[in-house]
Amino acid sequence: MKRLKVSNNVIRRLPRYLRKLDELSENGVNRISSFELGQQLGLTPSQIRQDFSCFGEFGQQGYGYNVPVLRSQIAGILGMDRGYSAILVGVGNIGHALMDNFCFSDWGFHLAAAFDIKPSLIGTTFGGVPILSMEDLVSYIQSHPVDVAVLTVPKDVAVTVTKTLTENGVEAIWNFTNVELTEPNSNTPIVENIHFSDSLLSLSYFISERRDENAIKAARSEKQG
Amino acid sequence: MKRLKVSNNVIRRLPRYLRKLDELSENGVNRISSFELGQQLGLTPSQIRQDFSCFGEFGQQGYGYNVPVLRSQIAGILGMDRGYSAILVGVGNIGHALMDNFCFSDWGFHLAAAFDIKPSLIGTTFGGVPILSMEDLVSYIQSHPVDVAVLTVPKDVAVTVTKTLTENGVEAIWNFTNVELTEPNSNTPIVENIHFSDSLLSLSYFISERRDENAIKAARSEKQG
DNA sequence: TAGATTGTTAATCGATTAACAATC
DNA sequence: TAGATTGTTAATCGATTAACAATC
Numbered sequence: 001m002k003r004l005k006v007s008n009n010v011i012r013r014l015p016r017y018l019r020k021l022d023e024l025s026e027n028g029v030n031r032i033s034s035f036e037l038g039q040q041l042g043l044t045p046s047q048i049r050q051d052f053s054c055f056g057e058f059g060q061q062g063y064g065y066n067v068p069v070l071r072s073q074i075a076g077i078l079g080m081d082r083g084y085s086a087i088l089v090g091v092g093n094i095g096h097a098l099m100d101n102f103c104f105s106d107w108g109f110h111l112a113a114a115f116d117i118k119p120s121l122i123g124t125t126f127g128g129v130p131i132l133s134m135e136d137l138v139s140y141i142q143s144h145p146v147d148v149a150v151l152t153v154p155k156d157v158a159v160t161v162t163k164t165l166t167e168n169g170v171e172a173i174w175n176f177t178n179v180e181l182t183e184p185n186s187n188t189p190i191v192e193n194i195h196f197s198d199s200l201l202s203l204s205y206f207i208s209e210r211r212d213e214n215a216i217k218a219a220r221s222e223k224q225g
Numbered sequence: 226m227k228r229l230k231v232s233n234n235v236i237r238r239l240p241r242y243l244r245k246l247d248e249l250s251e252n253g254v255n256r257i258s259s260f261e262l263g264q265q266l267g268l269t270p271s272q273i274r275q276d277f278s279c280f281g282e283f284g285q286q287g288y289g290y291n292v293p294v295l296r297s298q299i300a301g302i303l304g305m306d307r308g309y310s311a312i313l314v315g316v317g318n319i320g321h322a323l324m325d326n327f328c329f330s331d332w333g334f335h336l337a338a339a340f341d342i343k344p345s346l347i348g349t350t351f352g353g354v355p356i357l358s359m360e361d362l363v364s365y366i367q368s369h370p371v372d373v374a375v376l377t378v379p380k381d382v383a384v385t386v387t388k389t390l391t392e393n394g395v396e397a398i399w400n401f402t403n404v405e406l407t408e409p410n411s412n413t414p415i416v417e418n419i420h421f422s423d424s425l426l427s428l429s430y431f432i433s434e435r436r437d438e439n440a441i442k443a444a445r446s447e448k449q450g
Numbered sequence: 451t452a453g454a455t456t457g458t459t460a461a462t463c464g465a466t467t468a469a470c471a472a473t474c
Numbered sequence: 475t476a477g478a479t480t481g482t483t484a485a486t487c488g489a490t491t492a493a494c495a496a497t498c
Contacts, residue, residue, distance in 0.1 A: 007465070011430050015423035019405065033479065045479090046467050053481060060359075061480040062474040070263050078426045079433030080440030093326045096317035098421075107425050147432060174425060180244065184265075190435065192428035194419065195367075198240035198400060200332050201303045203417035205236050205374060207397050210415065232489070258455065270455090271491050279455060286456040287498040 006054045013051055014078055021071040033050075033064035080108035087146050089161055090153030091116040091131055094176050096148065099126040109148070122195060141168045143191060148172045155179055165189070231279045239278055241266060244294040244308030259290035264351040304332035311399075313339040314345055314373050314386055316356055319401050323375065334373070338365060366393045371398045380404055387414070404441055 012030060018043055024032060052058050058073050059065045067121040086109050086223035088095055095114065114131045116122065122133045130141065140146075149165045151158060151173050158177040165173065172190040175181050182191045185200075243369050249257060259270035266273075277283050283298050284290045300306060329336040339356045341347065341382055347358045351376065357365065365371075374390045376383060376398050384403040390398065390450055397415040400406050407416045 003371040009465070012315065012423070015420070016405075017404070018426065020425075023405075044467060045463090046469095047478095048264055049481065051468075057481065059480050060474060061472070062478045070358055077430070078227035079429040080426070082433060082436075083428075084429060084432060090247055095497080097322045101318045102421055104425075106424055108429065109425065134361065144354070148428065158475065166274065172428055174428055178244070180241075180248075190431045192420065192424055192431070194424055195240070196327055196419065197332055198237070198244075199419055200329075200334065201240040201243065201305070203373065203397055203415065204304040204307070204309060204333065204398055205302065206415045206417070207309060209308060210396070234489070260455080271493095272489090274455095274457065275490075283458065284456055285498060286496070287454045289455065359484060 010051050010054055013043075014074055017048075017051075018074050018078065019069065021067055021074065024067050025071065030067050031064055032067055032070075037065075069136055075108075078108075082108065083110065084108065084147040085112050085145050086148040086150055087112060087140070088114040088129070088150040088152060089116075089134075089137070089165070090151065091118070091126070092152060092154070095150070095152035096126060098131050098152065101127075110149075112144065112146075115140075137190070138164065140157045140167070141170060146170050148174055150174045151175070151181075152176045161184050162198070230343065235279055238268075239299055241412045242273075242276075243296065243299050243303065246292055246299065249292050250296065255292050256289055256303050257292055257295075259284070262290070262409075292338075300333075301367070307333065309333065309336065309372040310337050310370050311337045311373040311375055312337060312365070313354070313375040313377060314362070315358075315376065316341040316343070317377060320375070320377035321351060323377065324354050326352075335371065336375075339370075340365075357444070361395055363389065366390070366395060371395050372401055375399045375401070376406075390414070 017037075020037065034048040037043075038048055051060075052070075055077050055121045056073070058070050066093055086104060091099070093112050095116075099111070099114060111127075111129050113127050114126070115134050115137050116131055117134045121131045124131050130157060146169075149170045149172070151165075153161050155177050158175075158179040158181065162173060162181050166187065166189050170189065172192070173181065175191050175193045178195060181186060181193075191219060200205065241380065243260075245262065246255045247379040260271040262268075263273050268399055277394050279294075280302050281298070309328060313324060313336060315341050316324070320341075324336070324339060334350075336354050337350070339354050340359050340362050341356055342359045347354050348358045366440075371394075374395045374397070375385065376390075378386050380402050383400075383404040387398060387406050391412065391414050395414065398406065398418070403420060405424055406418075407413060
């Protein structure tokens with residue numbers, strides 16, 4: 001598989017392709033052209049073919065793409081078949097919701113354990129995942145393979161916990177705290193953020209933009225009428 | 226305020242600026258240059274000045290930017306002072322977590338009510354927000370101002386519920402379901418997605434990329450040594 | 451005043467789109 | 475075979491960066 005500086009934009013589109021291909025599979029669609037795929041995703045056929053060409057040749061002239069084949073290729077590119085294992089740190093509301101509801105295995109991950117300080121949680125199990133004491137975090141990491149830590153701790157301990165994780169060899173962090181973790185320090189982990197507030201504020205912007213546009217239009221037509 | 230086709234990239238950076246400015250304020254920093262801000266955010270000073278210039282002139286030559294002033298300008302651009310009201314539909318794990326934990330008012334929103342079908346939930350309150358029956362959803366929307374619906378329902382009803390919301394005048398949807406809602410239909414609402422799986426898969430990609438690079442390096446140095 | 455830093459115009463870089471030969 | 479559609483090269487478009495006059 002080629003791996004030559006693929007742009008962030010391309011990478012962010014890959015999960016969307018995967019999702020669409022799964023949907024097509026469910027609907028019994030076995031074959032699709034870049035044109036049709038573009039229609040359904042709001043992208044140009046050119047862009048889709050360019051995106052795929054970063055990684056190889058998955059189609060066939062005159063035919064298009066075989067849906068299951070393309071799906072499995074993209075899954076492979078995303079690393080879904082690598083069996084990464086994860087731990088979750090901080091079993092608050094969001095942590096709990098993820099443990100109960102989010103199907104890590106659907107995306108190739110194994111959520112092996114969770115950690116919290118609350119005594120009443122320690123020793124219990126959510127969604128089949130055991131909750132251990134934060135005191136055992138370091139020893140756990142050192143004795144088990146941990147590729148990703150899901151960070152769902154309170155804001156004020158986010159940086160400290162990240163430091164502990166990183167220093168003990170955790171390479172990647174899925175960050176649900178509203179804290180910017182990627183300070184350009186020494187051995188920076190890979191950080192992927194879920195910033196709820198950033199998302200909501202973008203939405204707020206788009207609503208405001210649309211309202212302002214409408215207000216302008218209304219004012220204009222009032223003048224005319 | 227200017228509003229001339231601001232690119233998506235710029236809009237997505239605004240919440241980050243806001244977050245950083247809040248942090249600076251907390252640390253008692255009252256003044257900052259685009260150079261210093263760039264350092265702290267990993268952006269070029271040029272880009273920061275370009276971004277701001279989409280909306281007006283917020284700085285002062287030879288001085289830089291006044292932190293509280295810039296903060297309030299960006300808050301205004303994002304629409305944080307517009308008092309948008311929201312409802313939440315689907316009080317499952319994620320819905321519950323948002324109601325309990327996510328401070329809507331911090332971002333200028335008012336979460337007024339939540340809706341679910343589960344009888345044991347109806348009539349109760351989470352985080353001060355009353356839970357009403359789904360049967361009352363339409364009448365509620367028609368008799369109250371609802372700018373945004375937070376969509377935290379199960380996957381299979383996401384499209385139906387969205388249709389109901391849109392048809393009754395809800396303009397914007399904050400979508401937590403793993404479903405692509407923006408089909409190029411008629412009166413499309415504004416949709417902002419939180420796709421957990423997309424995010425995790427991107428992370429998966431980045432880990433895989435790094436591992437592959439390291440493997441290549443290792444193989445290379447083995448050959449040499 | 452001199453130094454600093456803005457806002458903005460111009461230059462560069464990268465990403466998207468268009469075009470087309472290759473080929474199933 | 476003829477039609478369809480790929481993978482890829484070239485053209486276009488947009489976003490980022492650099493440069494600099496304006497000015498606090």
